[in-house]
Amino acid sequence: MQTNNKTSDDAQRLSPSAYLAKALPIVQKANAISLRYFRKGFTQEEKGPGDVVTQADKEIERFLIEQLGVLFPGTGFLGEEYGAQGSQDLVWVMDPIDGTANFSRGLEFYCTSVALVEKGVPIVGMVINPVTGECFSAAKGCGANLNDMPIRVSDATLRKSMVVDGLGLSLPQQRERLARIGRIAAETWQVRILGAIALEMAYIAAGRLDIRACSNQKPWDVAAGAVLVQEAGGKATDFAGSDWRMGAEGIVASNGTAHDTLLGLIHRKE
CATH class of the missing domain: 3.40.190.80 (D-Maltodextrin-Binding Protein; domain 2)
Known part of the structure; x- marks a missing residue:
């Protein structure tokens, strides 16, 4: 799979919140792919003992790389299915389907997870469960949200x-x-x-x-x-x-x- 060969220094750096605002619609579109497979079925193969990969994993990761690569030239990619591509200074780190075993057995506890990592430090995070429609998102310095509403950790001892x-x-x-x-x-x-x-x-x-x-x-x-x-x-x-x-x-x-x-x-x- 080809990606933009520019270094991340060539990319116009945005604030974490700006990256989130531009990338989130793409990740939401990717979730429509997994939901389609979840409802209609898919083929799968075994990567290792107890570790499976489905059509949906591969298609979603390809989609994210292609779409984010166009929107953010100069950024790199690191994914579960296709490995590292391009600059790793400013890199989109993605799991197209986290919880593939659940997904493959029809269990609804799975998600698509995408982060933007700058020099090793994550600055943007998006986790979406297509089945429930819950979209968790955060940008460094801007707080965390669930479907645009602020969220906070518990105070449980x-x-x-x-x-x-x-x-x-x-x-x-x-x-x-x-x-x-x-x-x-x-x-x-x-x-x-x-x-x-x-x-x-x-x-x-x-x-x-x-x-x-x-x-x-x-x-x-x-x-x-x-x-x-x-x-x-x-x-x-x-x-x-x-x-x-x-x-x-x-x-x-x-x-x-x-x-x-x-x-x-x-x-x-x-």
Whole structure:
């Protein structure tokens, strides 16, 4: 797939809010593609053990690259299906369908996730669930919104927090995550496994969930969610407690009320 070969220095830099305003209609159009496949059916293939990709994943990512490339010449792309293209200084990081397993089985908890990342730091985030019509968006310094209405993380204490996590695909991942979940669950209220980390982080931004930790995330899984959580008043850090950026080791997203305690639970040895 061909993309514009200009460097990002050739692109006219906009404010994060301006990038969001121009890009959001394109991401919303992409969601119409996934909704069409969700309702009418699709073919799929296995990328690895337990990891599937559908027609919709590939078509949506191609659409986003083509449309955003025309609108923002000089920006690069990093996606789950087609990898890195163009400059990575100012890059659109995308997961065409986050929660593909849910999507492939007709479960409505999935989304399209798109972030704009500048020199490793996410500055724009968009997470949209086509089935519910919920559009979560944020631009650095401008707050977070759900369908144009401001959202805010909850003020739940650690003991009253609702946690979301996942088990992973391999046995070592499952063992590590189960141990972490056990440590966190002992100090919190409820634990859920939902299967779409970008949408889970959007729910933290909206105050529906409170905590999500992941040790082996890909950038397209969490970049948009990190902006949403931070702009909604929460924290999205690496396992060392620094603000999350590309290449970070792990991610911890929370409403912020007991973030340091969470980091301690994650690092604690049994």
